[in-house]
Amino acid sequence: MSTAPREIVIQSTRGFRFVDWRELYAYRDLLSLLVWRDFATRYKQTILGPLWHIFQPLLTTIIFTVVFSQIAELPTDGLPPTLFYLCGLLAWNYFAQTFNSTSSTLIANAGLFGKVYFPRLIVPLSSVISNVVSFLIQLVSFFVILFIYHASHPLSTALPRWSALVLLPLVLAQLAAFSLGIGLWLAALTTKFRDFTVLSGFLIQLWMYLTPIIMPLAKVPPHWHVFVALNPVTMPVECFRYLLLGTGWINVPLLLASIATTLVTLVSGVMIFQRVEKTFIDTV
Amino acid sequence: MSQPIVEVTGLSKCYRLGAIGTTSLREEFARLRDRFRGAPHPKKEEFWALNDVSFSIQPGEVLGVIGRNGAGKSTLLKILSRITEPTRGSVRLRGRVASLLEVGTGFHPELTGRENVFLNGAILGMTRAEVRRKFDEIVAFAEVDQFIDTPVKRYSSGMYVRLAFAVAAHLEPEILIVDEVLAVGDSAFQQKCLERIDVISRREHRTVLLVSHNLNAVLQLCTQAIYLADGRLVGAGEPAEIVRNYFGAKSQSADLIDLSVRPRSARERGKARLTGVRMASDSGGLAWQIPWGNPIALEFVIEVTERLQRLELGLGLFNLQGFEIATSLSTWNQPIGPLEPGTYRIQARYPVLHLVTGTYRIGVGLRSERNMEDHLSEACEIEIVPSPASQRQQISSLRGAMAAMIDTTITRLER
Numbered sequence: 134m135s136t137a138p139r140e141i142v143i144q145s146t147r148g149f150r151f152v153d154w155r156e157l158y159a160y161r162d163l164l165s166l167l168v169w170r171d172f173a174t175r176y177k178q179t180i181l182g183p184l185w186h187i188f189q190p191l192l193t194t195i196i197f198t199v200v201f202s203q204i205a206e207l208p209t210d211g212l213p214p215t216l217f218y219l220c221g222l223l224a225w226n227y228f229a230q231t232f233n234s235t236s237s238t239l240i241a242n243a244g245l246f247g248k249v250y251f252p253r254l255i256v257p258l259s260s261v262i263s264n265v266v267s268f269l270i271q272l273v274s275f276f277v278i279l280f281i282y283h284a285s286h287p288l289s290t291a292l293p294r295w296s297a298l299v300l301l302p303l304v305l306a307q308l309a310a311f312s313l314g315i316g317l318w319l320a321a322l323t324t325k326f327r328d329f330t331v332l333s334g335f336l337i338q339l340w341m342y343l344t345p346i347i348m349p350l351a352k353v354p355p356h357w358h359v360f361v362a363l364n365p366v367t368m369p370v371e372c373f374r375y376l377l378l379g380t381g382w383i384n385v386p387l388l389l390a391s392i393a394t395t396l397v398t399l400v401s402g403v404m405i406f407q408r409v410e411k412t413f414i415d416t417v
Numbered sequence: 418m419s420q421p422i423v424e425v426t427g428l429s430k431c432y433r434l435g436a437i438g439t440t441s442l443r444e445e446f447a448r449l450r451d452r453f454r455g456a457p458h459p460k461k462e463e464f465w466a467l468n469d470v471s472f473s474i475q476p477g478e479v480l481g482v483i484g485r486n487g488a489g490k491s492t493l494l495k496i497l498s499r500i501t502e503p504t505r506g507s508v509r510l511r512g513r514v515a516s517l518l519e520v521g522t523g524f525h526p527e528l529t530g531r532e533n534v535f536l537n538g539a540i541l542g543m544t545r546a547e548v549r550r551k552f553d554e555i556v557a558f559a560e561v562d563q564f565i566d567t568p569v570k571r572y573s574s575g576m577y578v579r580l581a582f583a584v585a586a587h588l589e590p591e592i593l594i595v596d597e598v599l600a601v602g603d604s605a606f607q608q609k610c611l612e613r614i615d616v617i618s619r620r621e622h623r624t625v626l627l628v629s630h631n632l633n634a635v636l637q638l639c640t641q642a643i644y645l646a647d648g649r650l651v652g653a654g655e656p657a658e659i660v661r662n663y664f665g666a667k668s669q670s671a672d673l674i675d676l677s678v679r680p681r682s683a684r685e686r687g688k689a690r691l692t693g694v695r696m697a698s699d700s701g702g703l704a705w706q707i708p709w710g711n712p713i714a715l716e717f718v719i720e721v722t723e724r725l726q727r728l729e730l731g732l733g734l735f736n737l738q739g740f741e742i743a744t745s746l747s748t749w750n751q752p753i754g755p756l757e758p759g760t761y762r763i764q765a766r767y768p769v770l771h772l773v774t775g776t777y778r779i780g781v782g783l784r785s786e787r788n789m790e791d792h793l794s795e796a797c798e799i800e801i802v803p804s805p806a807s808q809r810q811q812i813s814s815l816r817g818a819m820a821a822m823i824d825t826t827i828t829r830l831e832r
Contacts, residue, residue: 141514143499144507163539170525170536177527248522249540250499250514411502414495415432 167259210349221346234260235316314399317406421473427506466492468648481639512591526570559583689790693718709807733780
């Protein structure tokens, strides 16, 4: 395994540094084992096991349908409410889960990080990947429900744009990059201020209402669109609807702004994380 | 001399007291406000856990790090294993490092032994292929073959520790950092760990940095030693010499136990009184620790205030359960006396008893021709610690109070 021993110099680092790709690559087996561990252990001693991946969004969808569509009578862009919410939650759940696990990386693993060295980025990366796996399970269940719907409503136009569906991985990649970036920011901040552990749970709840999950973006008045542009999760959610249900409000300048925000968040998030990670164990 | 594999130069680590533990946003805002107003912010107290430490290790050496609690050993290891960064100074590592700061790190209770071996191996820096190659060896070393597909939460604590150490012990780093793992497991397994470290260093020619409170392990395994006190390096060199320095520093005042202040019952006359006891150098041990196989030799200081015709020293050797293992009276060999008033030193040397390792108490009595002069039921405690000889003979796993060396002959009586 071992290549020629390379010299490691340990000293106080000043300033910021980006990723040591070579080291990250050397620990690729750890990355895959952590992804596997997430899966192997999450549903031990549960009856439903991985079915929980499907039940969670399904139950939320039912509640949203009853509360927001039936009672509050919010519009759903001309789409059947169930499909509308389910599709939005598909994107949202990925974001929320990845954000939750990456933002608690340093605090939750302090015991491990205090004993062994390995590139700390491996742990948030592993949650990004393991959440992709649960996303795929949910995506499959989404298609199953979509076809059941079409079997009973043959005239519905809520159909995926099959030819454009190849772009879905790109949208997911943007969502992954943004949730990792913002999660790393929060992870770094929580080591210094515990206030952020409280904040991050709360933040994600509020954030959903700033994202078009329960109502379509088309419903938002144009002079509020600046807030939408500030929320990089909006465009991926709308793209999901566009690709999976054929209806969505995609604005190219906003999309580009959202991608730019994502990149800035990711790069700065990695840098602040790398900086804090060096000595956080002294203060945790 | 070749290039050192580990080079530590001017290493210092400063902790800000008060910064340990996290600040809240409110405190931080208060600090900002103070800064804007130009008000002096109360400066946080600094604590240098390591202060300008420099040393180097040659390839294949086993370096022991000794020092009392708080001397900076753990901080040194944390920096060397890259868990935290130094404040000043640098470390150059010319090889792959693996550290055993605590075994079983990253074990997941729900996963089976097999799964945990792979996961733990990866955490410690092994690739999956490496773990696969070493898997059988690891399982055999840990002696858990039957349970390898059982979740580790059902393991006994002994099995858990054995498996964890086995993974770590089969790493193939050029530099292995070991901390206190020798404190785990039963004594037979501890011995196995020591042997494994010996193999790693001697046969596989890897460099080992060992931090241990078990000084005999340091003496037994290390080729070099450094001694830290209050974050500074105060000695470096041959392990035997460094260990001697360590005890020299530690026991100058503690070595001689002051017995004059101990409470006594009123029954004793006190014309001869025990004022101190120390361990004689020919026990070959260190401050009340005697390596197994060495004689127990004690020196008592007594004060005689009245002329005594005859004095008898009585010793009782008790185990921790209070059972008296041996009784000795000095008159059996040679009577002491007559004694004029003054201060005397009495040396008492047991024959080699081969007691099993552990802690023992010594009771002492002084009797003159007329009466009991002084008596202390617990004058001192001694510890018989493992030595190379005891490890060869696996003494610590014996039952009974001592190992009795017997001669055996066998004669065939009938065909």
